[in-house]
Amino acid sequence: MSSPLHYFAELTDPRVERTRRHVLGDIVFIAIAAILCGAGSWDEMERFGKAKRSWLKSFLQLPHGIPSHDTFNRVFQALSPEELEKSFLGWVSSVTQHTQGEVVAIDGKALRGSRTTDGKSIVHMVSAWASANSLVLGQRKTDAKSNEITAIPELLRSLELVGATVTIDAIGCQKNIAEQIVKQKADYVLAVKENQPTLLADIKDSFQMLAADAVDEQIDCGHGRVETRRCSVVADLSLLDNASAWPSLGAIVRIQAGRFHKATGKQEQETRYYITSLTPDATRLNTAIRQHWGIENKLHWVLDVAFGEDLSRKRAGNAAQNFSLLNRFALNLLRQDKSSKLGVHGKRLAAAWDHDYLIALLDGHG
Numbered sequence: 001m002s003s004p005l006h007y008f009a010e011l012t013d014p015r016v017e018r019t020r021r022h023v024l025g026d027i028v029f030i031a032i033a034a035i036l037c038g039a040g041s042w043d044e045m046e047r048f049g050k051a052k053r054s055w056l057k058s059f060l061q062l063p064h065g066i067p068s069h070d071t072f073n074r075v076f077q078a079l080s081p082e083e084l085e086k087s088f089l090g091w092v093s094s095v096t097q098h099t100q101g102e103v104v105a106i107d108g109k110a111l112r113g114s115r116t117t118d119g120k121s122i123v124h125m126v127s128a129w130a131s132a133n134s135l136v137l138g139q140r141k142t143d144a145k146s147n148e149i150t151a152i153p154e155l156l157r158s159l160e161l162v163g164a165t166v167t168i169d170a171i172g173c174q175k176n177i178a179e180q181i182v183k184q185k186a187d188y189v190l191a192v193k194e195n196q197p198t199l200l201a202d203i204k205d206s207f208q209m210l211a212a213d214a215v216d217e218q219i220d221c222g223h224g225r226v227e228t229r230r231c232s233v234v235a236d237l238s239l240l241d242n243a244s245a246w247p248s249l250g251a252i253v254r255i256q257a258g259r260f261h262k263a264t265g266k267q268e269q270e271t272r273y274y275i276t277s278l279t280p281d282a283t284r285l286n287t288a289i290r291q292h293w294g295i296e297n298k299l300h301w302v303l304d305v306a307f308g309e310d311l312s313r314k315r316a317g318n319a320a321q322n323f324s325l326l327n328r329f330a331l332n333l334l335r336q337d338k339s340s341k342l343g344v345h346g347k348r349l350a351a352a353w354d355h356d357y358l359i360a361l362l363d364g365h366g
Contacts, residue, residue, distance in 0.1 A: 003363045004091040004333070005029060011087060014078035021064045027075050029060060029362075030067065035330040036361055037352035040308045042069040042076075055355055076326075077317030081141065084325055089138055089158060091329075095336060095364070096133055096160075103131040103288050104161060104186075105295040106168045108148045111309060111320050123320045126151045127328070128159055129295035134335045136299060136328040141321045148172070153180045161186035165278065167292035170195055173275070179247045187277045189253070189288055198241055203252045203273045206239045207232065213251070216282035218290070224263055230256040231286035235279075248277040253285050303327055306344045333361050 005028070013024045034048035049056060049066035056062060067075075111123045126148050128137040138158050140151040152172050161184040168177065170193035181188040192200050212232040220227045232254045237243040240252070253274040260267050278285060303309040307327045334347045339360070342350060351358040 004094075004329075005032070005362060007087045007091040007094075008084075011083050012080060014080070015075065022067045022071060023061045023063065024075070026060045026062055027067055027072065030056065031072060031076070031326055032330060033358060033362060035307075035326055036333060036348060036358060038348045042072040045069065045072045073319065076322045077319045079318060079322055081318045081321045081325065084322055085138065085158075088325055088329055092135060092137055092332065093160065095332075096130060096135060096137065101284070102133075102164045103291040104137065104159070104164045104166050105129045105131060105292045106152055106155065106166060106172060107292075107295045107300070108142070108151075108171070109300045109303070109309075111324060123324075124148060124151075125321070125324050126155055127295065127299060128155055129299050131291040131294050134294070134298055135332050139325060139328060149174055149177075152177055156180050156184065159184075165189060165288050167288060169292075173199075175245055175247070178249075178275075178277070182247045182277060187248075189274050189276045189278065189285065189292075192273045192275055199275070200273060202240045203254075203275075206234055206236070206252055207254050209239065210234050210236050212282075213280040214282035216286045218286055224261060226260045226262070228258045229286055229290065231282045231289070232256070233280040233282045233285060246275060249275055250277050251280045251285075252276075253289070255286070255289055299328075299331070302331065302344055306348070307331070333364070336364065337361055 008028050009025065011024060011028070013020065030049045031045055033052075034045040037048060039045050039048050046066060046069040053062075053066055056066075106126065106128050108124050108126045111125060124142045124147070125139050126142060127139045129135070130137050138155055140155040142148050142151040148171050152168065153176060156166070156177070157180070161181065164186045165188070166181045166186050167189045168191065170191040173190040173192050173196050178188050178190065192203060194200065211234075213235045214233045216231045218229050218231075220229075233251050235251045237249060237252070243249055253276055255272045255274070257270045257272065258267065274285075274289065276285060307330075309324065309327060331344070334344050337347060337360075340347060340350065347361075351361055
């Protein structure tokens with residue numbers, strides 16, 4: 001695989017020519033390399049660059065030395081997030097191997113540090129996560145959680161989804177979103193909650209009055225608990241009011257989840273409901289719904305714990321959105337590395353200590 005950095009070569013420099021003391025490609029390279037090595041701010045990018053000056057000088061231009069933290073800040077505030085996203089998607093498309101039935105999870109995450117002093121503005125990012133490849137496929141920004149409903153179709157349109165199964169939480173349970181997924185020749189599994197009260201009530205009635213067409217039970221043990229998930233599927237949609245309004249609706253799904261904590265003896269029970277365009281294959285649906293939570297555990301949790309994304313205070317211009325995308329690009333590079341069994345934190349330390357390993361990550365050869 002060639003270096004993924006060449007996908008960023010066509011970015012439009014947002015600066016006026018007389019202020020371009022530093023090469024845009026140098027700035028982007030240092031930013032991504034610094035994040036791979038643990039940087040979480042513009043100041044840390046500058047410190048990374050100064051610490052690695054001799055090494056960076058061996059292959060970057062650096063006509064005026066290492067850019068300052070203010071330069072990193074100004075450039076990424078002004079840089080077009082749409083162009084950066086396009087570059088990101090170009091690279092992801094080159095490394096993602098699509099498999100029939102691949103689960104693509106869509107979910108939103110608030111960048112809590114982006115909240116302004118008046119407490120009214122906070123940036124939400126809606127991301128797409130490929131479960132089998134453990135890769136971020138793309139993202140879209142929305143300024144309010146309610147606007148995820150408009151951001152999700154935009155994100156879907158940017159993705160190659162043929163043959164995939166798209167899973168979305170209740171906020172994505174909208175007819176136009178289901179229609180967009182079907183239009184792109186994919187299937188959907190959409191959670192149903194109180195935001196669709198009539199549909200939810202009809203689904204509950206259906207499971208009380210109709211026999212399940214298929215049932216599957218899966219048990220997971222680990223982290224001091226035992227989790228049981230019983231998936232029941234009903235293909236008879238006769239009790240759903242206006243079922244035909246949902247494109248290609250094929251079945252309704254109930255998940256009865258139980259969790260037993262060994263240390264405390266505490267038991268938890270939860271019932272969740274879904275609609276799907278898939279046939280009543282309970283095992284496939286149970287697995288797909290389980291895989292959806294990978295976007296929480298393997299993406300959002302990692303971004304908060306390993307990358308400190310919730311602590312970031314970037315607010316001006318496009319800074320929060322662009323830094324978020326750089327984090328996801330770095331995480332993809334780390335996830336693609338099969339040469340090491342280290343976790344994300346360990347790989348970032350190794351990249352900071354070992355230039356050869358860092359270059360291998362940046363070249364896509366990790």
